[in-house]
Amino acid sequence: MSEKAPHPEPVGKDVVKLPSSPGHARELQDRIEALLVQTIATDRDRFCVRLALEEALVNAIKHGNQMDPGKSVTVRFQVFKDHAEFHITDEGPGFDPDDLPDPTDIENLERPCGRGVMLIRHYMHEVEYFAPGNAVLMRRFFQKAP
């Protein structure tokens, strides 16, 4: 008899449709935080997830949907014991994440915007954008540097 491959159950998963307003993003953040305490996530992991999720939701609501109340952001999330993943889709036209000015270039350092995507890439271990650039999948594995 072949052994069954382990199939870990998430401690929480859902598909949430958020109106394009930051207040609703806050409720989702609180839900995720409550799930993370049931995992092996460290304080550092929780900080990284919260920040990356915040940046991704702000990008979707503000830059993607342009705060249009007629548009929504769909968040599909799964939180496992050892990692969490988020798939976030907005209703905007999308953007090319590889065609953004580098915010750490000396001539861009004093610009007050353009750091969200960079922070997401730093705080998540896997980040993938899907054409036309209005959807992102991001994962963080807990207790793994940085």
Add this chain to the structure above:
Amino acid sequence: MSGQPRKRRLEVEDAGDVTVVNFVDKKILEEQSIQTIGDQLFELVDGEGRKKLVLNFSNVEYLSSAALGKIIALNNRVKKAGGKLALCKIKPDIKDVFVITKLDKIIKIVDDEQTAIQSVS
């Protein structure tokens, strides 16, 4: 008198001619509060003519890139006014955000408040 001020997001103290600012919020994430924090910080420079500023982050646990934007804009205003800005008592996770984005290259960041006050005096 102008209209009723919005909720105070900052606690402002004077240390000689240096203005020390503490943040009321632990999480500087929400669009509206970031906007208010920005307005109140800019008012210190543009409205009240304060030029030597220290931002004490001891209370802050989270901060988004939108909040970073306000601090950069504040730094630009202070510089334009011929003043100085320093940040202090930043928790390691938050300090990491400044280092990743290389903002520590353009904004003075020190450990304790006294050193920050001296650095802008």
